[in-house]
Amino acid sequence: MATLVVGGAGYIGAHVVRLLADDGQDIVVIDDLSTSTADRIGSVPLVRFDVAAEGATARIVEVIRDHDVDAVIHFAARKQVGESVAKPLYYYQQNIGGMVNLLAAMEETGVKKMIFSSSAAVYGEPEEAVVVEDSRTEPINPYGRTKLIGEWILADCERAWGLKWVGLRYFNVAGAGWPELGDSAVMNLIPMVLDRLAKGEQPRVFGDDYPTPDGTCIRDYVHVRDLAQAHIAAMHALDGDLPNRVYNVGTGTGASVKEVVETIGSVSGLDATPVIEERRAGDPPKLIASADRIKADMDFTATAQLPEIISSAWEAWQAGPRRIEK
Numbered sequence: 001m002a003t004l005v006v007g008g009a010g011y012i013g014a015h016v017v018r019l020l021a022d023d024g025q026d027i028v029v030i031d032d033l034s035t036s037t038a039d040r041i042g043s044v045p046l047v048r049f050d051v052a053a054e055g056a057t058a059r060i061v062e063v064i065r066d067h068d069v070d071a072v073i074h075f076a077a078r079k080q081v082g083e084s085v086a087k088p089l090y091y092y093q094q095n096i097g098g099m100v101n102l103l104a105a106m107e108e109t110g111v112k113k114m115i116f117s118s119s120a121a122v123y124g125e126p127e128e129a130v131v132v133e134d135s136r137t138e139p140i141n142p143y144g145r146t147k148l149i150g151e152w153i154l155a156d157c158e159r160a161w162g163l164k165w166v167g168l169r170y171f172n173v174a175g176a177g178w179p180e181l182g183d184s185a186v187m188n189l190i191p192m193v194l195d196r197l198a199k200g201e202q203p204r205v206f207g208d209d210y211p212t213p214d215g216t217c218i219r220d221y222v223h224v225r226d227l228a229q230a231h232i233a234a235m236h237a238l239d240g241d242l243p244n245r246v247y248n249v250g251t252g253t254g255a256s257v258k259e260v261v262e263t264i265g266s267v268s269g270l271d272a273t274p275v276i277e278e279r280r281a282g283d284p285p286k287l288i289a290s291a292d293r294i295k296a297d298m299d300f301t302a303t304a305q306l307p308e309i310i311s312s313a314w315e316a317w318q319a320g321p322r323r324i325e326k
């Protein structure tokens, strides 16, 4: 029996693939390599195509049958918030279309287990600083809506044909479990700061007048290696009777943008003095995961704290093509 990892060559997927492979498990990856490269998964079998394309269901069915798949982890999605606002239909076609094709193939072949990459984006701009899974879900952009709709589709398939699923709502994913598996996209805070430093520019901080102790936004940073472990925990939990379906994955603690930038400066030995710019729209002052539910149901805790996360991100950056010479 094998696990199908869709989007397994990506930043987070490749970490899960590495953990499964190190554990000696059979894996097959489907990935169109639109935001990744095949070398991230070594010798793990890779079938390259777009799961949202017309006719993809038949190809997924073939992969499931050829590799004797009994569980699916679904990472493949477009994830740029700004792009989702500009091109909503592309996001619905890709993220929802891909999900529907995948589930149709699972229904046809009787595969009943799925772990889905959801996101803290499903909460939008919550009033409470610490969000529990039952907090109101009101995403504020098409990207976040594709994640929430994804969860609804999974719940409908559970009712209709007995799908067993878990949606993991990731908070701010960062770091690298192995230096060669760093986040190559420059979209999250830490890679954005490193990208500016690599260009000899000052990091940018958007707003320092929020109602937080140092005036900058507070977020919950989770090490990608811990997040990958959460998928393993969820896979095991799916074999039992889970009382819930959606789970936050965060540390339950927050760090401010200023703290992150300062820690990058001290870890790297570079001058990371930031420039303060205007606030960006849609940034809540404080967004932290309640990590209680996943602890209670799966005995999972994300343990890495900010300095370790940033050290691993720095090491991965320095191992890559845009190494910063000091």
Ligand SMILES: NC(=O)c1ccc[n+]([C@@H]2O[C@H](COP(=O)([O-])OP(=O)(O)OC[C@H]3O[C@@H](n4cnc5c(N)ncnc54)[C@H](O)[C@@H]3O)[C@@H](O)[C@H]2O)c1
Residues within 6 Å of the ligand: 006, 007, 008, 009, 010, 011, 012, 013, 030, 031, 032, 033, 034, 035, 036, 037, 049, 050, 051, 052, 053, 074, 075, 076, 077, 078, 079, 094, 098, 117, 118, 119, 120, 170, 171, 172, 173, 188
């Ligand atoms: N990185 C984060 O901070 C974060 C936070 C919350 C949720 N997520 C979610 O986690 C998942 C993985 O994110 P990531 O950071 O690893 O992104 P990523 O872009 O590195 O990985 C996505 C992978 O899926 C592949 N892919 C995308 N669309 C595809 C398609 N239609 N068909 C086949 N392959 C496709 C890409 O080539 C890539 O290898 C995504 O669903 C994302 O929305 C990420």
